[in-house]
Amino acid sequence: MDCNAWVGLWTFIGMFVFLMLGVPIFIALMAAAFVGSWLIGGPIYTFQQFASAPYHITSSYNFAVVPLFILMSVLAGNCGIAQGAYDAARKWLGGLRGGLLMVTVGAAGIFGAACGSSIATSAVFAKMALPELKKYKYDQSLSMGCIAAGGSLDALIPPNVGTIIVCILVDASIGKALVAGIIPGLVFAILLMMTIQVIGFLKPTAVPRIEMSVSWKEKLNALAFIFPVIFIILLIIGGMYFGVFPPTVGGAMGSVGVLLIAGLRRTGIKVIAHSFYEAVLLNTQLFPLLISGFLFSRFMALSGLPKFLLQLVIEANLPPLMVMLIIIIFYLFIGCVLEFMSMAVITLPIVYPLLLGVGFDPIATIIILVFLSEIALLTPPIGMSAFMVAGVAGVSPEVVFQGIIPFFITCLVLLGMMVFFPGMVTWLPNLFYGGISV
Amino acid sequence: HPAEAAEAQVIKLKYSTSFFPPEPPSVFANHTLDLVEKKTNGKVKVERFMAGALGGPLEQLGLASSGAADVISLHIDQYAQQLPLHQITNTELMVSGAQGLASVTAIVHELPETKPLFEAEQKKNNLKVLHFYVNGPTGITARFPAKSLADVKGKKVNVIAAYQREVFKELGWIPVNVQIPELYEALSRGVIDAIFMATAANVPLKWHEIGKVHLQLVDNTILSTPLAFNMDSWNRLPADVQKAFIEAAWETAQWTVEATEMNLKGTYKAFEDKGAKVVKISQKESEAFFKVLFKHSVNNWLNICKTAGVEREAKVIQKYWDEMKWGKWKK
Amino acid sequence: MRGFILQAFHIVNRITRGLAIIAALCMAILMVVNFTDIIGTKFFLQSVPGALDISEELMVLLTLLPIAFIALERGHIRITLVEEHLPMAIRFVLLMIQYGVAMLISGFVTWRVSVQFLKTVEVVQLKEGIDLPIWPANLAVVIAFGFLTLAWILLFIKTLVVGIERKGIGEG
Numbered sequence: 001m002d003c004n005a006w007v008g009l010w011t012f013i014g015m016f017v018f019l020m021l022g023v024p025i026f027i028a029l030m031a032a033a034f035v036g037s038w039l040i041g042g043p044i045y046t047f048q049q050f051a052s053a054p055y056h057i058t059s060s061y062n063f064a065v066v067p068l069f070i071l072m073s074v075l076a077g078n079c080g081i082a083q084g085a086y087d088a089a090r091k092w093l094g095g096l097r098g099g100l101l102m103v104t105v106g107a108a109g110i111f112g113a114a115c116g117s118s119i120a121t122s123a124v125f126a127k128m129a130l131p132e133l134k135k136y137k138y139d140q141s142l143s144m145g146c147i148a149a150g151g152s153l154d155a156l157i158p159p160n161v162g163t164i165i166v167c168i169l170v171d172a173s174i175g176k177a178l179v180a181g182i183i184p185g186l187v188f189a190i191l192l193m194m195t196i197q198v199i200g201f202l203k204p205t206a207v208p209r210i211e212m213s214v215s216w217k218e219k220l221n222a223l224a225f226i227f228p229v230i231f232i233i234l235l236i237i238g239g240m241y242f243g244v245f246p247p248t249v250g251g252a253m254g255s256v257g258v259l260l261i262a263g264l265r266r267t268g269i270k271v272i273a274h275s276f277y278e279a280v281l282l283n284t285q286l287f288p289l290l291i292s293g294f295l296f297s298r299f300m301a302l303s304g305l306p307k308f309l310l311q312l313v314i315e316a317n318l319p320p321l322m323v324m325l326i327i328i329i330f331y332l333f334i335g336c337v338l339e340f341m342s343m344a345v346i347t348l349p350i351v352y353p354l355l356l357g358v359g360f361d362p363i364a365t366i367i368i369l370v371f372l373s374e375i376a377l378l379t380p381p382i383g384m385s386a387f388m389v390a391g392v393a394g395v396s397p398e399v400v401f402q403g404i405i406p407f408f409i410t411c412l413v414l415l416g417m418m419v420f421f422p423g424m425v426t427w428l429p430n431l432f433y434g435g436i437s438v
Numbered sequence: 439h440p441a442e443a444a445e446a447q448v449i450k451l452k453y454s455t456s457f458f459p460p461e462p463p464s465v466f467a468n469h470t471l472d473l474v475e476k477k478t479n480g481k482v483k484v485e486r487f488m489a490g491a492l493g494g495p496l497e498q499l500g501l502a503s504s505g506a507a508d509v510i511s512l513h514i515d516q517y518a519q520q521l522p523l524h525q526i527t528n529t530e531l532m533v534s535g536a537q538g539l540a541s542v543t544a545i546v547h548e549l550p551e552t553k554p555l556f557e558a559e560q561k562k563n564n565l566k567v568l569h570f571y572v573n574g575p576t577g578i579t580a581r582f583p584a585k586s587l588a589d590v591k592g593k594k595v596n597v598i599a600a601y602q603r604e605v606f607k608e609l610g611w612i613p614v615n616v617q618i619p620e621l622y623e624a625l626s627r628g629v630i631d632a633i634f635m636a637t638a639a640n641v642p643l644k645w646h647e648i649g650k651v652h653l654q655l656v657d658n659t660i661l662s663t664p665l666a667f668n669m670d671s672w673n674r675l676p677a678d679v680q681k682a683f684i685e686a687a688w689e690t691a692q693w694t695v696e697a698t699e700m701n702l703k704g705t706y707k708a709f710e711d712k713g714a715k716v717v718k719i720s721q722k723e724s725e726a727f728f729k730v731l732f733k734h735s736v737n738n739w740l741n742i743c744k745t746a747g748v749e750r751e752a753k754v755i756q757k758y759w760d761e762m763k764w765g766k767w768k769k
Numbered sequence: 770m771r772g773f774i775l776q777a778f779h780i781v782n783r784i785t786r787g788l789a790i791i792a793a794l795c796m797a798i799l800m801v802v803n804f805t806d807i808i809g810t811k812f813f814l815q816s817v818p819g820a821l822d823i824s825e826e827l828m829v830l831l832t833l834l835p836i837a838f839i840a841l842e843r844g845h846i847r848i849t850l851v852e853e854h855l856p857m858a859i860r861f862v863l864l865m866i867q868y869g870v871a872m873l874i875s876g877f878v879t880w881r882v883s884v885q886f887l888k889t890v891e892v893v894q895l896k897e898g899i900d901l902p903i904w905p906a907n908l909a910v911v912i913a914f915g916f917l918t919l920a921w922i923l924l925f926i927k928t929l930v931v932g933i934e935r936k937g938i939g940e941g
């Protein structure tokens with residue numbers, strides 16, 4: 001094994017130990033990046049990286065989507081819009097076991113059509129749905145796991161920035177790949193709902209059914225409280241599909257929309273001001289993780305560890321399904337720590353031709369890889385979506401990771417379906433674009 | 439041990455770029471580096487970190503200046519204040535690729551009056567800049583059935599640099615803020631009506647999938663993204679390796695003339711394959727367009743140089759450039 | 770000693786809270802700039818010059834300025850799984866290591882970003898889409914990490930003092 005790859009591996013392990021000792025995650029990542037960069041790149045390299053990265057990574061317009069959507073959801077939570085909607089959902093679906101959690105999954109799917117970032121989606125639903133789910137006695141850990149996993153819907157339902165980047169990297173059709181995510185997205189939503197039902201069957205207290213009788217009049221009255229939410233969603237999705245604005249600023253438009261409703265409801269200025277304050281603090285809980293994640297990714301790239309591991313797979317000359325299995329394990333492992341963009345950049349030029357070479361369909365492969373990178377956001381030790389939900393809920397991340405377990409299995413089921421029945425991915429884009437070349 | 443001795447003699451260099459592998463600057467850099475490795479018989483090995491693996495577009499200069507990377511693809515327009523004089527090479531020339539290459543090579547690397555000015559600026563940034571590559575023309579991809587440039591008037595077009603707003607104002611285009619990764623969605627949904635960018639970017643970034651028309655201006659080109667060495671890394675190289683780099687860069691630069699031609703044909707074909715039209719803009723309309731563009735881009739450049747305190751040097755360079763940009767300069 | 774630390778805590782807490790409030794204002798401005806840009810482009814055919822560049826600079830301010838406040842008030846996200854099962858004495862040692870490492874790393878970043886800041890001042894680096902200097906946002910990065918380092922130092926000392934006092938009580 002190459003010396004740099006060794007350093008990469010040991011730094012990875014050291015980082016993990018630091019994490020388990022309870023060192024703040026971003027500090028553990030930065031410390032590991034520092035030590036590793038110094039050992040491989042030397043002082044000049046390390047000095048330069050730590051000087052320029054904090055500013056340049058943060059001053060990104062792409063990332064502005066995160067604080068803007070956090071702002072929107074905090075406003076919606078504090079102005080009572082989210083409560084109204086969940087109250088209505090409870091009146092209509094409360095009798096169904098796990099009804100509110102299933103509503104949350106459905107809403108995350110719809111929201112995915114408006115947003116291009118799954119971390120932002122997780123933040124939105126953690127803020128809006130968690131307090132409501134808690135109120136109706138849903139298991140906290142499980143709810144958080146479901147919300148984090150539900151965020152992955154965002155990556156499958158277009159638009160999605162990740163899919164676009166992957167297509168540019170491997171030179172595939174963006175339009176086709178975006179459309180290809182729709183059916184797996186819908187299937188994933190159904191699978192998540194089925195998971196909720198199974199959990200409800202096995203452990204009824206975690207996913208309660210609310211015993212109550214609601215008159216039709218009450219039910220119809222409750223619908224009025226759904227209108228604000230529908231208004232916001234239409235505003236964001238409509239604005240994007242009719243070309244008024246690109247996905248990144250959907251959060252800004254949504255926030256203004258929520259403020260408009262808050263104004264109509266005469267929400268106090270204090271509540272609104274406090275929402276901005278709260279949103280900014282939530283955002284700051286997440287961002288140091290992104291910066292340090294980038295620094296660590298850069299160090300990983302420098303060490304050549306991912307390339308080295310992939311080279312092993314290539315040389316082993318395995319049968320196709322074995323290759324796919326190892327690639328999946330590889331991404332779950334390396335995706336532990338790498339942020340999506342860096343991971344894609346380092347690994348795709350090797351992984352994509354490798355999978356195509358053993359006979360997998362290009363479009364199906366892209367969707368599988370995009371989805372794998374989403375799962376990486378859910379798994380310990382570094383899972384950004386899980387951290388986001390933990391940050392919003394004010395709990396330690398392992399509580400979220402624990403709740404994710406059943407939904408992680410759901411993710412694996414979807415992965416298996418896409419591997420064995422690639423038709424579920426390729427059917428729709430072929431219908432739209434014809435079965436010609438990528 | 440002979441194998442170990444050979445191993446010890448291998449010169450390892452780190453190359454960094456923020457461009458994706460399919461984008462022309464990366465393709466050109468790879469071409470050069472492959473040539474160098476071949477020319478030096480494996481004595482030089484360049485580790486390549488692409489697509490921003492070591493840093494974003496605005497971090498590349500810092501990587502090279504500090505020596506964190508040995509060599510980068512220098513995205514000149516990102517560093518207006520650090521490389522004010524060099525900014526002129528990032529404005530269009532209304533000439534063929536071959537002539538553009540000859541002009542920029544002359545002004546940066548050959549002409550006794552201008553060469554030292556560029557070298558001084560590189561030295562100030564601890565850089566050694568090799569030959570420029572031909573990046574081909576600028577064109578317009580529209581989602582509406584445009585037949586001429588006049589049809590773009592009153593339409594929404596993406597804007598990036600501040601001075602472009604002046605150009606758009608004079609042309610009657612409406613500037614819209616869209617960042618490059620979002621251009622695909624923005625054009626497809628109609629946030630903008632047209633993209634005004636380097637033609638070479640269309641296929642890698644997939645705009646040919648969604649454009650209805652590509653407006654092709656008359657021969658014009660930008661010279662861009664030369665390899666730039668950290669000065670100390672450069673000085674550490676043995677003379678024969680330096681020579682190999684200079685030769686490889688020059689051979690690649692000449693190759694980019696043909697590669698860009700081929701790439702252009704491929705781009706136009708890609709549009710046509712998707713059912714889009716490629717419309718040639720007349721000489722007259724193109725010239726009128728470049729007149730407006732040059733006025734503002736050169737003015738902008740002069741302002742940058744003035745602020746940086748190199749106005750006098752800029753005037754010397756401008757004397758040549760004014761000829762070059764219209765194709766009137768001859769060696 | 771204890772009084773002095775509490776006093777220092779109080780002051781730093783107030784300053785970092787102020788930074789967080791500035792960040793909240795920046796978030797409001799970010800929203801307004803983007804909203805104005807969209808509405809302006811769509812209905813008045815007039816976009817905000819440099820809206821993307823302004824947003825990028827605001828992102829730095831709103832994201833990093835509250836970083837020290839988070840360290841003092843809410844705590845940065847961390848995994849407490851193992852820690853919870855350890856005896857008090859070991860937890861104390863772990864905490865000291867944590868704050869020590871955090872202090873060193875933040876201090877190192879503060880040093881490096883101040884070098885970067887000075888460079889942006891020296892060449893008066895501007896954004897591409899509008900003549901907006903980038904040194905203010907770079908200064909914000911220095912301030913943010915400077916206060917973060919200070920926060921860790923205070924937490925380190927506080928934990929140490931409390932730990933020693935507890936030990937004293939335990940022995941007495």
Ligand code: NA
Nearest residue numbers: 112154157159
């Ligand atoms: Na989406």
Ligand code: NA
Nearest residue numbers: 336376379382
């Ligand atoms: Na992970």
